[in-house]
Amino acid sequence: MAASCYGMAAISCGSSVTVRGFGVGNQFFVPSSLKRNVNFRGDEQEQAPASSAVPPPPKPTPPPKPKVKTGFSDVLAFSGPGPERINGRLAMIGFVTAMGVELANGQDIFSQVQNGGIPWFLGTTVLLSLASLIPMFKGVTVESKSGDLMTSDAELWNGRFAMLGLVALAFTEYVKGSALV
Template sequence: MLQESKPDLNPSPNLKSKVSTGFTDVFAFSGPAPERINGRLAMIGFVAAIAVELSKGQDLFAQISEGGIPWFIGTSILLSVASLVPLLQGVTVESKSDGVMTSNAELWNGRLAMLGLVALAFTEFVKGGALV
């Protein structure tokens, strides 16, 4: 009697899906890089903007016009490279998630920081000066 081969309905949990490390895949619209990098930059930018406002009393537009652009470019390059190296090596953000610091929490914090920067700029524009 021939025995039919049945498909395995319970695949091994040790098998991981292959993560694409191609540059275009990482930077695709739904890829892991764009929103994460922008969110990380927004988190740093929001905290830095509020810190400078509290220490010097400068609004966001004054910070940018008085030497903030080189700091922005340098920080953008540094954080982008630091974020891309693991992604291009095939390390997923989800694999490093643990406890409170999950990849979902990072996405939401980044989204809120992006909205916070826009709200800060808009409020300071309407008010005509620093928020604090």
Template sequence: MALAASTMPFAGIATLLSKTAPSSALPPSSVPQLRRPGSFRVRCQAENPQEPATPVSPPPEASPPPPPKVSTKFSDVLAFSGPAPERINGRLAMVGFVAALGVELAGGDGLAAQLASGDGLTWFLATASALSVASLVPLFKGVTAESRSGGLMTSDAELWNGRFAMLGLFALAFTEFVKGGPLV
């Protein structure tokens, strides 16, 4: 309705002009020509009907590219930007954070008291050694964490959980230092 009402005045003006102005009042040079000078052709290049169409075979299915070669050199695996340091430290931090909170809840000892007593030193060394070896063996065989991740347990989720566990251990130690005793 609004569209019809908005075009109505223009239609009325055109009708009024056509009735009042004689058609011969406009000089022929001011009337635009609708035809282009010369001929304008459109050609289509199609297959020649005399030649039989050659069947087009589908492209061969592309196989997925092979995974990139991963360096298994000791210096590359344990380099600062290599795959091992952050992953191993994150795994140890996750175990350490849970163990520190568990011992604190069970015995009431804070993180500083746990470290000062030295009672869990053998357990710490055994756990750290076992996790480090278990993390390094696949890397030295050329298996990456990204190739083994999928679903809910992705390699990125493990890295982020390890980072948060590192921050959690630091926050636990800082909170106990400020508070002057165990968190719980």
């Protein structure tokens, strides 16, 4: 008798009620026209009526990318994109060239500069500086050109290590008084 009264309460209140031992799957079926969103068990969340379903909020649009400043003083500012990139690229070329000439001829870095290295240094500096600055003045960032293997962060770190390597090479050869190799 208690089970049938409990079942009647479910129909009159309009909710699906679990009654142990009765019905298929231990649940009474209540038509949706009779449901009033009453929760008898307490562990189920109330369901909103189908007619008042609220659509999900629209996805927010991503913020626009900040405009890249392309002025001369912006690109070559102390914290700008130009100085460290250019110095790092020049250091990478300089370190590899200095080591290559040292292995080929046995000259230390100071002998290389004294024996005609200044025009090569100036030419390389101008060429790499222009090749680095022209895209920066057009608003192209190195991050936009990064790939999976060749990333902008890897270039920065390689340039930093090359700068340290070039200074360490010059210092070591100065202290030693001859070529490193």
